[in-house]
Every structure is written in structure tokens, then in C-alpha cells.
Amino acid sequence: MTTSTRPQAETDDRAAARTEADAAIRTLWHDFATEPTQRARDRLVLHYAPLVKYVAGRVGTGLPTHVDVADLIQSGIFGLVDAIEKFDPERGLRFETYAMQRIRGAILDDLRSQDWVPRVVRSRAREVQRTLERLGASLGRTPTDAEVAAELGISLAELRELYGQLRLTSVVALEALVAEGKESESVVESLPDEDAVDPAAVLVDRDNRKQLADAISQLSERDRVVVSLYYFESLTLAEIGKVLGVTESRVSQLHTRAVLRLRAKLQEHTGA
Structure with a gap:
């Protein structure tokens, strides 16, 4: 393979990987919609878990040092699960957008319930x-x-x-x-x-x-x-x-x- 064709091949490989990943997640959602089992839900939670870490990191910025980001992540997981159970793929909204709001809301609700602000x-x-x-x-x-x-x-x-x-x-x-x-x-x-x-x-x-x-x-x-x-x-x-x-x-x-x-x-x- 020549140098000029290598970048194009790499681009094609990335596009193929994205297409495969998109197909896999669509299959997960189809399986969950058809039969919302614990196993199907857990697979979706695992797939979208990085969203929780990202949102928890954003919320945790500027918080006191005694607030553990791991606790924020734990709260966010509940928000993710809630988002998965209530999300309707047919409405056309991207799940990531919907889930990040739910995750953030769950984290903030938990912080407020702890009354951590003097x-x-x-x-x-x-x-x-x-x-x-x-x-x-x-x-x-x-x-x-x-x-x-x-x-x-x-x-x-x-x-x-x-x-x-x-x-x-x-x-x-x-x-x-x-x-x-x-x-x-x-x-x-x-x-x-x-x-x-x-x-x-x-x-x-x-x-x-x-x-x-x-x-x-x-x-x-x-x-x-x-x-x-x-x-x-x-x-x-x-x-x-x-x-x-x-x-x-x-x-x-x-x-x-x-x-x-x-x-x-x-x-x-x-x-x-």
C-alpha cells in the first residue's frame, strides 16, 4: 500500500468500525424494546457508562474536596438506568443528549438531598x-x-x-x-x-x-x-x-x- 492510499484506508476502517458499532447499539435497543430484560438493560448501561463518568467529572469541577467523584458516578448510574428505561427511540431524540440530562439531574438531586452546602x-x-x-x-x-x-x-x-x-x-x-x-x-x-x-x-x-x-x-x-x-x-x-x-x-x-x-x-x- 502506498503512502497516499494509507490515510484513505485508515479512514475507511474507522468508518466501517463506526457503522458496526452503530449497528450493535441499534440491536441492543431493539432487544431491550422487544424484551426489557435485566440482561439487556445491563448491556445498555455498560455501553453508556462513559457518559456517567463524563457528566460526574463536569459536575464535580469546583466542588469541595470531600465530595468524592465516585459517589457522583454512583448517583449518575441511577440517572442512566432511569434514562434507559424511559427513553423512546422512536421520538428521534439522541439518547446521549437525553441521558446526560437525566444523569446530571440524578447527581444534583443527590447532592441537594445531602444538604452539603453550609x-x-x-x-x-x-x-x-x-x-x-x-x-x-x-x-x-x-x-x-x-x-x-x-x-x-x-x-x-x-x-x-x-x-x-x-x-x-x-x-x-x-x-x-x-x-x-x-x-x-x-x-x-x-x-x-x-x-x-x-x-x-x-x-x-x-x-x-x-x-x-x-x-x-x-x-x-x-x-x-x-x-x-x-x-x-x-x-x-x-x-x-x-x-x-x-x-x-x-x-x-x-x-x-x-x-x-x-x-x-x-x-x-x-x-x-
């Missing part, structure tokens, strides 16, 4: 959020860190240290901000049945997403970059730090600030 931290988070809402309403724009610090009666350095502490309360999917005040905090939980479209629900969802987009557009440029890279480009805090030329700790502070500001703006809009 009360004083939760109290400070509410205080900062109320301050952001109050200043935003009076100034007609997003307040700067200096203005927030002055309103709280602390220094800028102390505010940034506080943002670092408050990262414990900001482990939340961006879509949870859209669902603020609803019974379900996950977009996946409210995915419409394609055979029973509710026009009113579609309009409400469209309006919620528009509110979120408007709120993001009002963030500072750096906050917008952090939100975009973290939630839409799936970069870790460490990777974002390399892009921005700052430490991972600083990115964590920026992420927390952005989430708090988004919450304040959405609550200001809804009057919550």
Missing part, C-alpha cells in the same frame, strides 16, 4: 443575589463588582473570595435557570410528547429562552465568555482558565458571579 453559605448567596437584584433595578444595568462590594460593605477582594465560597451553591445546569419556579428543574423533565403538542407550552418555553438569552446578553463580556464556553462549548473551568489566561479559581469566581447575575435578572423579569 447554611451560612446559602445565606450569603441569598444576600448577594438580593443585592444584585436591588442594584440592577436601581441602576438599570448590571452592577459592577465594585458596586456590589460597596453595597455589601466589603472590599473587592472579600467579594471575590465570597464568590469562591458561593461556587458551592452554583452547581446548577443552565437550563435550571429557565425552569426557575417550576415544579421540574430540568428541561428533559418537560420534553413534550411529539404526538401531543401543547401550543401554549411551546410559547411559554420560547419566551423563557428569550428571557435567558436577553439576560446573558446583558452580562459583561468576560461573564458571557465563561457562560458560553462552560455551558455551550463544554469546556472545563481549567480549560476556560487557559483561554482567558487566568487561574481555575478565578474562572470559578466568574462562573458563580454569572449564575447569580442571571438568576437576579430572570427573577427581576418575572417578579419572583
Whole structure:
């Protein structure tokens, strides 16, 4: 084989391997749909297990050191099993997209049930959020860190240290901000049945997403970059730090600030 034909052959081999893998997973889903046995379910769990590790790693970024990623993975497995049992391949949604939401939701639910955030931290988070809402309403724009610090009666350095502490309360999917005040905090939980479209629900969802987009557009440029890279480009805090030329700790502070500001703006809009 000549040098010029070798890359093409390797490409063909990879394509053939992907085709074979796709056929195998389709067979797994067919077997499970035909006869949802424990064995069929376990084979699907094994196939999609890497998704759990990936999501657990993302959620675990910035959490306290005493939170074991292995525990997050264990919680995520329950989310994966739930996703497999409730997934309908006929609806056209990619299973990976559906499952990652379920996995993340299961992990966050377990973290919340453990009440692992100290009360004083939760109290400070509410205080900062109320301050952001109050200043935003009076100034007609997003307040700067200096203005927030002055309103709280602390220094800028102390505010940034506080943002670092408050990262414990900001482990939340961006879509949870859209669902603020609803019974379900996950977009996946409210995915419409394609055979029973509710026009009113579609309009409400469209309006919620528009509110979120408007709120993001009002963030500072750096906050917008952090939100975009973290939630839409799936970069870790460490990777974002390399892009921005700052430490991972600083990115964590920026992420927390952005989430708090988004919450304040959405609550200001809804009057919550």
C-alpha cells in the first residue's frame, strides 16, 4: 500500500468500525424494546457508562474536596438506568443528549438531598443575589463588582473570595435557570410528547429562552465568555482558565458571579 492510499484506508476502517458499532447499539435497543430484560438493560448501561463518568467529572469541577467523584458516578448510574428505561427511540431524540440530562439531574438531586452546602453559605448567596437584584433595578444595568462590594460593605477582594465560597451553591445546569419556579428543574423533565403538542407550552418555553438569552446578553463580556464556553462549548473551568489566561479559581469566581447575575435578572423579569 502506498503512502497516499494509507490515510484513505485508515479512514475507511474507522468508518466501517463506526457503522458496526452503530449497528450493535441499534440491536441492543431493539432487544431491550422487544424484551426489557435485566440482561439487556445491563448491556445498555455498560455501553453508556462513559457518559456517567463524563457528566460526574463536569459536575464535580469546583466542588469541595470531600465530595468524592465516585459517589457522583454512583448517583449518575441511577440517572442512566432511569434514562434507559424511559427513553423512546422512536421520538428521534439522541439518547446521549437525553441521558446526560437525566444523569446530571440524578447527581444534583443527590447532592441537594445531602444538604452539603453550609447554611451560612446559602445565606450569603441569598444576600448577594438580593443585592444584585436591588442594584440592577436601581441602576438599570448590571452592577459592577465594585458596586456590589460597596453595597455589601466589603472590599473587592472579600467579594471575590465570597464568590469562591458561593461556587458551592452554583452547581446548577443552565437550563435550571429557565425552569426557575417550576415544579421540574430540568428541561428533559418537560420534553413534550411529539404526538401531543401543547401550543401554549411551546410559547411559554420560547419566551423563557428569550428571557435567558436577553439576560446573558446583558452580562459583561468576560461573564458571557465563561457562560458560553462552560455551558455551550463544554469546556472545563481549567480549560476556560487557559483561554482567558487566568487561574481555575478565578474562572470559578466568574462562573458563580454569572449564575447569580442571571438568576437576579430572570427573577427581576418575572417578579419572583
